[in-house]
Amino acid sequence: MLVREDIGFFQTSNIDSCAQQQEEEVLNELFLPLNLFQMSIQTSTDSRIIQSIFQVVLISLLVLGSVRWILDELKSNESRIFQLYGFRQREAVFVTKEDQLDESCNVFEGQWIWDNVSYPLYTEKSCPYLVKQTTCQRNGRPDSYYQNWRWKPNSCDLPRFDALKLLDVLRNKRLMFIGDSVQRSTFESMVCMVQSVIPDKKKSFHRIPPMKIFKAEEYNVSIEYYWAPFIVESISDHATNHTVHKRLVNLDAIEKHSKSWEGVDVLIFESYVWWMHQPKINATFGDTSDVREYNVTTAYKMALETWAKWFKTKINPEKQRVFFTSMSPTHLWSWEWNPGSDGTCYDELYPIDKPSYWGTGSNQEIMKIVGDVLSRVGENVTFLNITQLSEYRKDGHTTVYGERRGKLLTKEQRADPKNYGDCIHWCLPGVPDTWNEILYAYLLRSHRNSF
Numbered sequence: 001m002l003v004r005e006d007i008g009f010f011q012t013s014n015i016d017s018c019a020q021q022q023e024e025e026v027l028n029e030l031f032l033p034l035n036l037f038q039m040s041i042q043t044s045t046d047s048r049i050i051q052s053i054f055q056v057v058l059i060s061l062l063v064l065g066s067v068r069w070i071l072d073e074l075k076s077n078e079s080r081i082f083q084l085y086g087f088r089q090r091e092a093v094f095v096t097k098e099d100q101l102d103e104s105c106n107v108f109e110g111q112w113i114w115d116n117v118s119y120p121l122y123t124e125k126s127c128p129y130l131v132k133q134t135t136c137q138r139n140g141r142p143d144s145y146y147q148n149w150r151w152k153p154n155s156c157d158l159p160r161f162d163a164l165k166l167l168d169v170l171r172n173k174r175l176m177f178i179g180d181s182v183q184r185s186t187f188e189s190m191v192c193m194v195q196s197v198i199p200d201k202k203k204s205f206h207r208i209p210p211m212k213i214f215k216a217e218e219y220n221v222s223i224e225y226y227w228a229p230f231i232v233e234s235i236s237d238h239a240t241n242h243t244v245h246k247r248l249v250n251l252d253a254i255e256k257h258s259k260s261w262e263g264v265d266v267l268i269f270e271s272y273v274w275w276m277h278q279p280k281i282n283a284t285f286g287d288t289s290d291v292r293e294y295n296v297t298t299a300y301k302m303a304l305e306t307w308a309k310w311f312k313t314k315i316n317p318e319k320q321r322v323f324f325t326s327m328s329p330t331h332l333w334s335w336e337w338n339p340g341s342d343g344t345c346y347d348e349l350y351p352i353d354k355p356s357y358w359g360t361g362s363n364q365e366i367m368k369i370v371g372d373v374l375s376r377v378g379e380n381v382t383f384l385n386i387t388q389l390s391e392y393r394k395d396g397h398t399t400v401y402g403e404r405r406g407k408l409l410t411k412e413q414r415a416d417p418k419n420y421g422d423c424i425h426w427c428l429p430g431v432p433d434t435w436n437e438i439l440y441a442y443l444l445r446s447h448r449n450s451f
Contacts, residue, residue, distance in 0.1 A: 120429035179270035330361030346417035
C-alpha cells in the first residue's frame with residue numbers, strides 16, 4: 001500500500017506538473033504581445049531619456065561656450081562688444097590710505113620743493129588744448145625752471161596725481177570750472193593732466209561760448225569751463241567779445257549763468273582779478289537802469305551773497321560737490337620781495353623764500369569777505385585757499401611770453417616788461433597744476449571704494 005500510495009503520489013505529481021507546464025505555455029502565448037509591448041515601452045522610455053540627457057548636455061556646452069566667449073571678449077577693450085555698443089571694461093579704482101588726506105592735514109601750508117624728476121606732469125607739446133596765453137616756452141621764454149617745483153604740505157604729502165584714477169572717480173559725472181581767465185587756465189591745466197591717457201578717438205574738445213567742454217567718452221566724463229568773471233551777470237559775460245575797462249555788474253542777477261551750473265556734479269568757482277581794476281566799480285542792484293558807483297569790496301560782498309542765495313536754493317549737497325577757490329595772487333612790483341628794486345615779475349627764476357609772504361596783489365579784505373560768506377553757507381562748500389602757496393611763485397607768470405588783447409607781444413613790447421609784462425596769468429605747465437592736484441586730493445578723500 002505504501003508502495004502504491006507512493007506510486008500514486010508520483011503519478012499524480014507528474015500529471016499536475018505537466019498540466020502546470022501546459023498552463024504556463026498557454027499563458028506565455030496569451031501574454032507574449034503584452035510582454036513585447038512592455039519591452040517596447042521600456043526601450044522607448046530609455047531612448048527618450050538618453051535623448052533628453054544628450055540635449056541638456058549639448059545646450060549646456062553651447063551656453064558654457066557662449067559665456068566663455070563673452071568673458072574673453074570682455075577682457076579686451078578692443079572687443080566687438082565694446083566696438084558695437086561703445087562700452088569699455090570698467091577697472092575698479094581703489095583709493096588707498098596714501099591717496100586720502102588726513103582730516104588734520106592743512107594742504108595749504110608748506111613749501112615748494114625742487115623736483116625735476118616728477119614734474120612737470122605734462123608738456124606744452126603733449127597737450128594740444130593750451131592757448132597761446134599760457135604756452136610760455138612756445139612763445140620764447142628761455143627757462144623752464146618754473147615747471148619743476150612741487151608743493152609739499154608741512155604735515156602730509158599730496159597724493160601723486162593719477163589721471164586714470166581721477167577719470168574713474170569722475171565716471172558719469174560733469175566737472176565745471178567757473179570764473180575768469182585765470183580759472184580758464186586752471187581748466188586747461190586739468191584737461192592737460194588727464195587727456196594723455198585717453199585715446200584720440202575717445203576724447204573731444206568743443207568751444208561753445210561761454211563754455212569750453214572736454215569729454216572723455218569711455219568714462220562719460222565731462223570737464224568744462226564757464227566764463228563768468230564776476231560770477232554774477234555783467235556786460236563782460238561774452239567769452240571773447242567783452243569790455244575790459246568799462247565794467248558794469250548786476251550784483252543781484254545770476255540766473256542767466258546759473259542755469260548752466262544746475263545739475264553739474266562738481267563745481268569750482270573763482271572770481272577776483274576782474275574786480276580789482278579800480279577801487280570803484282559801476283554796478284546795479286534791482287533796477288538795471290539805476291547804475292551806481294560802488295566800492296569794490298562792497299560790491300564783491302553783495303555779489304557773493306547773491307551767489308550764496310542761489311547755492312542754498314539750487315544745490316543738492318547729497319549729489320553735488322562745490323568748491324570755491326581763493327584769489328590768485330599777482331606779482332606786479334618786485335620791491336615787495338626785493339626791497340629797493342624797481343621791476344616786476346619779469347625774469348624771476350625762483351620762488352620767494354620768505355615764510356608767510358603776502359603781497360599787495362592779494363586783497364585781505366576780499367579774503368575775509370569770502371571766508372565770512374562761505375562760513376554762513378556751511379560745510380557744503382570746500383574752500384580751496386590757494387592764495388598763500390601761490391604768493392611764493394613770482395617766477396610762474398607769463399610776463400612778456402603771453403598774449404595781450406589776443407595777440408602775442410611784439411619785439412618792442414617784450415623789450416618793455418614793466419609796461420607790457422603780465423604778472424597776473426600763469427605759464428602752463430605751472431602753478432595751476434598744483435591747484436588741481438589739491439582739488440584731486442579732495443575728490444579722492446570723498447570717494448568711497450566699491451566692491
